[in-house]
Amino acid sequence: xxxxLAFLAAAAAAWGAAAWFLWxxxxxxxxxxxxxxxxxxxFTDAQIHAxxxxxxxxxxxxxxxxxxxxAALAAFARxxxxxxxxxxxxxxxxxxxxxxxxxxLVWVVQxxxxxxxxxxxxxxxxSRVSYPSFLFGDWFALAGEFVFLCxxxxxxxxxxxxxxxxxxxxxxxxxxxxxxxFAFVSPxxxxxxxxxxxxxxxxxxxxxxxxxxxxxxxxxxxxxDVTSLPNSEAAGLGPSRRxxxxxxxxxxxxxxxxxxxxxxxxxxxxxxxxxWKDVGWYALFAFPGLFLVAQATKLRGGLREPAAVPLAxxxxxxxxxxALPLQNAISRHMEAxxxxxxxxxxxxxxxxxxxxxxxxxxxxxxxDPSTFDYLMLEDHPTIVQRIAMAEAWRxxxxxxAQSP
Numbered sequence: 001x002x003x004x005l006a007f008l009a010a011a012a013a014a015w016g017a018a019a020w021f022l023w024x025x026x027x028x029x030x031x032x033x034x035x036x037x038x039x040x041x042x043f044t045d046a047q048i049h050a051x052x053x054x055x056x057x058x059x060x061x062x063x064x065x066x067x068x069x070x071a072a073l074a075a076f077a078r079x080x081x082x083x084x085x086x087x088x089x090x091x092x093x094x095x096x097x098x099x100x101x102x103x104x105l106v107w108v109v110q111x112x113x114x115x116x117x118x119x120x121x122x123x124x125x126x127s128r129v130s131y132p133s134f135l136f137g138d139w140f141a142l143a144g145e146f147v148f149l150c151x152x153x154x155x156x157x158x159x160x161x162x163x164x165x166x167x168x169x170x171x172x173x174x175x176x177x178x179x180x181x182f183a184f185v186s187p188x189x190x191x192x193x194x195x196x197x198x199x200x201x202x203x204x205x206x207x208x209x210x211x212x213x214x215x216x217x218x219x220x221x222x223x224x225d226v227t228s229l230p231n232s233e234a235a236g237l238g239p240s241r242r243x244x245x246x247x248x249x250x251x252x253x254x255x256x257x258x259x260x261x262x263x264x265x266x267x268x269x270x271x272x273x274x275x276w277k278d279v280g281w282y283a284l285f286a287f288p289g290l291f292l293v294a295q296a297t298k299l300r301g302g303l304r305e306p307a308a309v310p311l312a313x314x315x316x317x318x319x320x321x322x323a324l325p326l327q328n329a330i331s332r333h334m335e336a337x338x339x340x341x342x343x344x345x346x347x348x349x350x351x352x353x354x355x356x357x358x359x360x361x362x363x364x365x366x367x368d369p370s371t372f373d374y375l376m377l378e379d380h381p382t383i384v385q386r387i388a389m390a391e392a393w394r395x396x397x398x399x400x401a402q403s404p
Contacts, residue, residue: 015284022280023333027272028340029396034388039367042353042387047360054124054364059373061117065110066321072109073314076102080310081300092157094306096150102313103149107142124364127227153309160294160303167303168290175290176283180237183275187236192219192244203260204243204267210345211264211271218263219244224251229363232262234269241270253362257351261342268341274334281330289319324376331379339381339389347397349390356386 039048080098118134121127155174160167195201195218204218223231223246230249236242243266249259269275293303296315300308343352360367360383367383374382381389 011287015288018280018284022277022284023330025272025333025337027337027344032392032396034385034392035395037384037388037391039384042357042384043360043367048367051360051364051366054120055366055369055373057120058117059377061113061120062377065113065117068109068113069106069317070314070321072105073102073310073317076105077310077314081307091161091304091306092154095157095303095309096153098306098309099149099153099313100146102310103146121227126229126364128224129226156303156312157306157309164304165294165298165302168287168294172283172286172290175286176279179282179286180279183279184237184240187219187240187242187244190221190235190244192221192242194218195220195245197250199256200259200263203256204263207260207264207267207345211267211341213241213267213270216241216243216267216270218242220247220250221245222247224248230254230359232266234266234275237275243267243270254355254358255351257348258355258358260346261348261352261355264342264346265338268338268345269334271341272334272337274338277334281327285323285327289316289323292319328375328377328379332381335380336385336389339386340393343390343393349394352390353387356383356390359383 080101115131115134118127118129118131122129152175156167156171159170159174163170195204201218204216208214208216219242221244228248230246230253232243232245232249234241234243243263245259245262245266249262254262293312293315297303297308297312300311302308303312339352343349346352359365365383366373369378369382380386
């Protein structure tokens with residue numbers, strides 16, 4: 001027992017040290033203080049009300065879907081074990097079958113609320129997906145998720161049958177490797193084309209030099225037939241690095257100055273190695289997460305037994321929900337760092353503020369959500385926080401310029 005406690009203490013210390021290292025930033029000044037920003041100074045009452053009304057229903061749909069998933073998997077964990085007795089596919093084959101049944105059950109029970117969510121987004125002109133396409137047009141993606149689930153279960157159950165209760169120690173590196181592989185290949189899984197705007201290409205080249213990232217292709221994803229939402233992302237590792245911009249950001253709603261801020265932000269992610277850090281954070285969550293799944297499934301003989309698979313699926317969903325506040329905090333931290341990188345390289349707080357102001361009517365994001373929503377649902381700083389950072393950078397730059 002003493003040896004086990006010493007091991008757990010050492011593991012916790014190593015986890016904390018790695019988390020501290022990943023959290024560190026040398027870009028955002030430690031003394032930075034964000035000024036108070038009143039949302040009414042930047043948005044009309046009508047804009048605030050529209051965003052609040054939209055988000056309220058979106059929140060209800062999210063929690064409704066989450067609770068339905070947990071209830072369905074709890075029922076499956078309680079009664080689904082009977083299918084494991086009727087299968088002749090062998091232990092691992094039976095476990096994969098139960099995994100697919102659990103996945104299908106979750107898909108069915110949450111489908112009605114997802115249809116309501118589609119109606120709500122179509123009602124606000126944010127989605128352009130038809131109902132038939134939503135119901136019947138995404139089978140390829142679903143098949144891919146089925147295959148990945150089966151593959152994951154085959155790995156875990158194979159290791160559990162070999163190493164019994166310590167399978168999670170070997171499984172975590174395997175899943176970390178898959179996460180690293182996906183981070184590398186993800187840009188190649190998206191259909192894009194090169195940015196044709198010569199002015200923006202020139203701006204991107206200038207920002208690349210300022211942020212020291214080398215050449216990064218700027219790609220455009222045609223998404224206007226699916227959604228009107230504007231978005232962009234940094235993706236890839238090494239030679240696969242890309243900045244991908246939705247074509248909905250290039251439809252005339254955003255000025256060149258605002259798009260410059262967007263490109264600076266995404267290049268900031270690459271300059272600060274945030275995709276590598278994402279993999280690092282995934283690794284930190286993988287070890288304790290799989291350990292807790294291993295402990296939970298001991299109630300059914302561990303994951304070497306197919307009867308434990310429904311319980312494992314339930315444990316994973318519950319653990320993901322419990323980890324959500326911490327994962328959101330990590331994401332907000334990196335997004336804030338990318339915002340500061342953009343401000344530092346573009347030196348354009350005016351266009352940054354205008355960009356953030358434009359997000360409210362175009363995305364219906366709440367400028368200043370409740371604390372609960374902020375902790376549980378927001379993976380970016382709030383709009384008022386992003387405006388406050390732009391104001392803080394303006395003051396910081398002015399103070400630095402005036403210093404002898």
